[in-house]
Amino acid sequence: MIIEQRRYELQPGEAAGFERAWSAARETLNNSGHCEQYGVLRNLDSANSYDVQIQWDSLSGLVAGFACGPHYARFQELVGPYDNRIVSQVRSAPVIANRRRGWDEELIGA
Template structure:
């Protein structure tokens, strides 16, 4: 059995229209809070082309508990919430995934 590649957290973030620049600035500050959390492996914040006030947040964690217990119950989460939660409408649903199948493009 091989070791797990970690957990992928995903959240679709619908930001109040017109507040995208402020959200991106706040996320720039919030990024340092999450990246300092034990078990954090990396993140991507993607902006939707069809709906510019929608973002996709993908965060890689070593374990589910690194996110749910470590970060969300840790000392930095209150500041994270203060920075980002006012921008969401509606509040996002967060889900966690583990790899079931992976394929990469072949290099010839």
């Protein structure tokens, strides 16, 4: 399992469109077969700053499965217009996690 994290810094007035785009993109993630969970978080200290976290089953599930699959074009059509607002993007693997938070139990205590 990997966690993809994106930080977006939007321009004033873009927040509503950004949230609509990610709301519509949920269908592409839900149907991908590789996305396990996701969340779009608005920074409480900066209304134009958002974090998106996507949990993928594996790196190959993201790269070879989703990005090369049938749902990616629609995903990019929806959220791609905001790619120029990404200020950081990382892919991470959990080392320590709490089961009650929903992370993959296989990594707990590994």
